[in-house]
Amino acid sequence: MSWDLVSLPIVAAVIGWGTNAIAIKMLFWPRRPINILGWEFLGVLPKRKLDIARSIAEVLNDEILPMDDLLQAVNTPAIRKRVARLVTDGLAERLRKFIPRFILDHTEDKIRLHVEDLVASELDTIFNQLGSDLGRELQESKLLGNLVEEKISSFDLVQLEGLVLRVTKNELRYIELFGAVLGFIIGLVQVLFLSLF
Secondary structure, eight states: OOHHHHHHHHHHHHHHHHHHHHHHHHHHOOSSOEEETTEEEOOHHHHHHHHHHHHHHHHIIIIISOHHHHHHHHOSHHHHHHHHHHHHHHHHHHHHHHSOHHHHHHHHHHHHHHHHHHHHHHHHHHHHHIIIIIHHHHHHHTHHHHHHHHHHHHSOHHHHHHHHHHHHHHHHHHHHHHHHHHHHHHHHHHHHHHHHO
């Protein structure tokens, strides 16, 4: 077997790896349009940044984290208890300004306990109402999606590239490696055909 046949899978692997590595780089580069012979070249991310931000926002808002699920996640007994405690503490501070100290010295603990129980019982109703009414309104207004879209759109391209690479770094390396493996296999098939014919 000649050196040409042996080197064919290696060359094909390098080409497969190289084309995938270049394709990945072209997701981000060039960041500014480059004109070559009348053709304008611009990376996918710089060219479609706003469309990508909008798509991510829609998927996040509608599929990944709908507002109903988010509100349901915060409607827990621990959260309601904490809110009841905050409301009670706030009311107690205000009562101290209006009720004479000698009355509060004897009744503050009883008043606080009664108010906290009252607030806690009302919070169940309030949270359930918020979950249905507010959840629907927030979902329809796409509040979460709009916030995400605005945030992604505000990133400069270097920040956005860093974010994408931080999330997909391993997967992009696998794509490069897969290109090399696929190229090597194609090279082996070519060697097989050349050997047989």
